[in-house]
Amino acid sequence: MNDTTVTLVGNVATAVEYRDTAAGGVARFRFAVTARRWDRERGLWSDGNTSFYTVSAWRSLGANLAASVSVGEPLVVHGRLKVREEERDGQRKTFVDVAATAVGHDLSRGTAAFRRAARAEPRSEPETAAPQPEQDPWAVAAEEGTAVTPQLVTAP
Secondary structure, three states: OOOEEEEEEEEEOOOOEEEOOOOOOEEEEEEEEEEEEEEOOOOEEEEEEEEEEEEEEEHHHHHHHHHHOOOOOEEEEEEEEEEEEEEEOOEEEEEEEEEEEEEEEOOOOOOOOOOOOOOOOOOOOOOOOOOOOOOOHHHHHHHHOOOOOOOOOOOO
C-alpha cells in the first residue's frame, strides 16, 4: 500500500469518543496542531495557523487511548493520512483524518506514568501448535545451560 504516513505533535482539542463496532472498538477525537516560529525581531515565539485533524484509533489502541487521554493534553500521533471532500450546506469542505497506528504523550512538555494494559485471555490453540517453551528442547537446554543434539525429523 502507498499510504501517506504522518507524525503530528499537538494537543487534544475534543473529548475522546469511544464506540464498540462490529469491526472492533474505535476512539475518535479532534487534534489541534499549531505551527510556532521564533520571531528574531521581537525575540518571542509566535503562533501560526492551527490545523485540525480527526484522529481515529482502532481496537486496543482505541481503548487505551480513551482511558488515557483528556482534552488539552499534548500528544504525538503517528498514522495514515486521509484527505476527503464533502459537500455540506451547499459548500465544498475538506476534511483531514488520521488513522492512528501509535499515540503517546509528548514528554517534552510533561511526564507520564506507563501502565501495561491487561491482555484478554488467549484463545485455545489448534492441535498442531508449536511446542510450548517448557516442551521445547532448545528452550529447556538454554535454561539449563546444556547442549542439544539436533535430530533430523521427517514429515510423514
